[in-house]
Amino acid sequence: MNQASAKKLLDGLISFAKELGFTPHPDYKNAYELFGDIEASSSPVKYTYCRDGRPFYMNGPYESANNILRILKTLTKICGAGGFDNLHKLDDGMDDEFMWFHFLL
Numbered sequence: 001m002n003q004a005s006a007k008k009l010l011d012g013l014i015s016f017a018k019e020l021g022f023t024p025h026p027d028y029k030n031a032y033e034l035f036g037d038i039e040a041s042s043s044p045v046k047y048t049y050c051r052d053g054r055p056f057y058m059n060g061p062y063e064s065a066n067n068i069l070r071i072l073k074t075l076t077k078i079c080g081a082g083g084f085d086n087l088h089k090l091d092d093g094m095d096d097e098f099m100w101f102h103f104l105l
Contacts, residue, residue, distance in 0.1 A: 008040035009047055016049040021074045055079055059088040 001009075010032070014024055050056065057075060059068050068088055075084045 002043070003035065003038050004040055004043040005045045007035045007038050008043040008045060010035075011040050012047050012049055019078075020055055021078045022071075051085060055084040057084065057086040057088070
């Protein structure tokens, strides 16, 4: 992947995330500065930011139950119930609210 394509991918990811109600981590600005004046528009690559046309969320290995629940609620608010796909690991730390919300999805 060349630098223009990498910047185009990142620009698209940030736009897509904003459409879904999410903002980038504050450190994003520091990392983005690495691209300098590279023009993302010079990349011919086209990216798709959904899985089979639907947003898809899979939690990371260190996400808390509260963070997972916040993300699921945000996606439900923007996409509607059943408007996105998700896959996440449930563990003993998941409380009743999380389990009930997950059941409703």
